[in-house]
Amino acid sequence: MIQWVNYLVICCFCLLGSVAAQNVKKELLPEVPAGYDAFRMWQLLPQQRIGVRAYMRSTYDRGGGSADASNFLFMKKEDENVTLDVKGNGVLYFFRANHWHGSPWHFIVDGKDNSVSETATADPVDAVKKYTSTAFIPGKALPPPLAWTWGSTKGADLIWVPMRFKDSVQIAYSRTFYGTGYYIYHLYANPEALSCSPESWNSNQLPDRDVTDLINRAGTDIAPKHIKKRSGTVQLDKQTVKIAQIRSALSVVRAVKLTLPLDQAEVLERARLRITWDDRPYASVDAPLCLFFGAGTFFNRDKKEYLVKGLPVNVRYDYAQNKITLACYYPMPFFQSAQFELTDIPANAAKISYEIRYENKPGLLPGSSSYFHATYQDFPKPAYGQDLVWLDTKGIEGQQDWSGSFMGTSFIFSHNAELHTLEGDPRFFFDDSQTPQAYGTGTEEWAGGGDYWGGENMTLPFAGHPCGATERKTAVNKKDLIQSAYRFLWADLMPFGKRAVIRFEHSENVSEEHYESVCYWYGLPAPSLIKTDSLDIGNTTDEQVHQYRSPRASAVQSVTSRYEWGPDTYPAHAWGYDLSKRADYRELIGKEIYPAQTKDGRITNGISEFTVHIRKDNRGVLLRRTLDYSYPNQTAEVFVAPVPDDKNLKEPDWKRAGTWYLAGANTWVDSRPKEELGARKYVVKTSDRRFRDDEFLIPAALTKDCSAIRIRIRFIPDHKELYPGTPFPNKSAWSEMDYQVYSYILPHFALNKK
Secondary structure, three states, rough: HHHHHHHHHHHHHHHHHHHHHOOOHHOOOOEEEEHHHHHHOOOOOOOOOOOEEEEEOOOOOOOOOOOOOOOOOOOOOOOOEEEEEEEEEEEEEEEEEEEOOOOOEEEEOEEEEEEEEHHHHOOOOOOOOOEEEOOEEOOOOOOOOOOOOOHHOOEEEEEEEOOEEEOOOEEEEEEOOOEEEEEEEEEEEEEEHOOOOOOOOOOOOOOOOOHHHHHOOOOOOOOOOOEEEEEEEEEOOOOEEEEEEEEEOOEEEEEEEEEEHHHHHHOOOOOOEEEEOOOOOOEEEEEEHHHOOOOOOOOOOOOOOEEEEEOOEEEEOOOOEEEEEEEEOOEEEEEOOOEEEEEEEOOOOOOEEEEEEEEEEOOOOOOOOOOOEEEEEEEEOOOOOOOOEEEOOOOOHHHHOEEEEEEEEEEEEOOOOHHHHHHOOOOEEEEOOOOOOOOOHHHHHHHHOOOHHHHOOOOOOOOOEOOOOOOOOOOOHHHHHOOOEEEEEEEEOOOEEOEEEEOOOOOOOOOOEEEEEEEEEEEEEOEEEEEEEEEEEHHHHHHHHOEEEEOOOOOOOOEEEEEOOOOEEEOEEEEEHHHHHOHHHHHOOOOEOOOOOEEEEEEOOOOOEEEOOOOOOOEEEEEEEEEEOOOOOOOEEEEEEEOOOOOOOOOOOOOOEEEEOOOOOOEEEOOOOOOOOOOOOOOOOOOOOEEEEEEEEHHHHHHOOOOOEEEEEOOOOOOOOOOOOOOOOOOOOOEEEEEEEEOOOOOOOOOOOO
8 A cells, every 4th residue: 555655646646746847848849850850841931949059079279270080989899989078958850970980989878879870881992993883771761861981971970860869979980090970969858848759769660751752952932932023023223123022921931043144143132132130230141243142253163953952941953944043931920021132233233033022920920030141251451360250240230139040151262272371270159158159170171071072063862062063173253262161050040049159160270261150140139047056166255145065075276277169379381381482481380370378267076056146037047167278077966945934944946957078178089090000099189278168958847936946966977988098187077167047038128129
């Protein structure tokens, strides 16, 4: 009888917990498209992603150079060399490797090892000569168009199959020769708000057919057909011509199509498309036609049907009808009006045709959806030593804060058929983090290629190198020298709550090639992340104010080091460039770009507790910690309790929020055997970048209606070795220098009334 009573009590608690989570979801959290739904529910791309964080990790050179291959977090067995190690609740949305190198790859999802390889894995030496085409193994689980190998991409193996994990995901390479890659994944504060089931991915699962059918429609008109439409022709007889003005409350543009005469395409490619939402004082889309629609030029050397065969954007040639059709299918919400214009129109331009389809959405809310943007930047001569800032939303369009999602890029990286400038890493910073949440291995890798695409062109639904000659001497005219690429984000979009900064290197920041970029993004001019508190560890006054308690913490330690921001000094050499020809060469070489900083903090192998203030109307909390990354694989359990109103209540009501884990350290293993099948090497490297910001998401169910919470962090020792028989240089410990506290809210956005 007692056992049955206990069982019923447990069931009641479980039921109450489930009801509480569902109530939080119903009251606070819009449904988040996840897994395959993140593709099929593409009409929700503009939706605010509350409690969702995106990260891009890679095998980048942690020393700041361009040696971005064969850098491993740590090694286990000979065939388990780890490049990604994540704990949490999320989805791995994208995987990239150079050709077949590193395979078989281990995708260890929630503790289960799934082996993935491709056709060339069994016979990899000189595989490019031996194979004309390859496929992933298992092929049924990883088919096109969700997975492509190097024959199609011209250099990379790419996987967009969503891989759901509830607790952890790890990627390990069996071979270390040329082991390069980058990966995009999402973590979720509120898994109960996800649209998909929590079933962990395994290699026996088959992709949903309707999703592969959707992506296979890339290049065609994927938007709803039987909705409102504006269409017609306009004479381009002025420098600026209005195409259409739409006044319609709570609506979404689903298709923007322009048809140009074929003989006018190159003449008009630099005319700019300008779109203004709701009579705002600034256009949110303002970009050259060619770049907006995914290409650096409309010169079509090989007279292909598609210059860009993307899913959201495409460029199609019809030689029989002497026309070129430009199309964009990113959903574009507006709440009152939308104005479409062409500007910078050259003299004596011809007529063009247009079609704009839109639909009313009565449930569209200004605080839950976002405007579409395409921001253009021109860099005629990039600054030596500095990343190119393709987008910084702070202050853009006259607004300080923006919340939304970064959706990708279209860019020219050379007007001179120079491919070496691609030796530059993407670095994306969101919401004032000092560490890039996204750090890639190179510019062509970002755009889906490898080894500069071998100079060849390619176009896929989400990545491509549509134009540019293989080298200068093979160019047939001046426009054939223009090298461009694109990367469209879809399920792997990158949400932000107040600011997005999109930065790219230009060949370790020494290339002087002429860059141009368009960044696609959704954004509302209001934040969804509000900084509500901070705790400076080591500052005794601040520790007292926040009731910081850590009985086993060290004395305050000072560390002088750097963040991972690119090369720290002006380089003396770079791949493919003779820097001695620069006029300022002697003056700059060795000069610091990013000077070292000094920060204070503590380490502990016990418990840390502190109290922080949050917004009472929060939809969850983001906790960001600055730490010393010389301590490896930092792991802790996080507990949260509301601060009780009753001052006599001594013991907080702790609820577990999850595991906070940061893989690796500023020490790693570089393994570059001379041969494809050579045994791994053990070259231990340590960078001078010990500072890192890391994030943890606290569910809304634990913070609902709280204006202050108590946080407990319980350190968990991690005994992983750097490689078998060799420990990391530093001991396992929890490092804390400061904590920044952000509350998720629904953006407070008011329309200008006309």
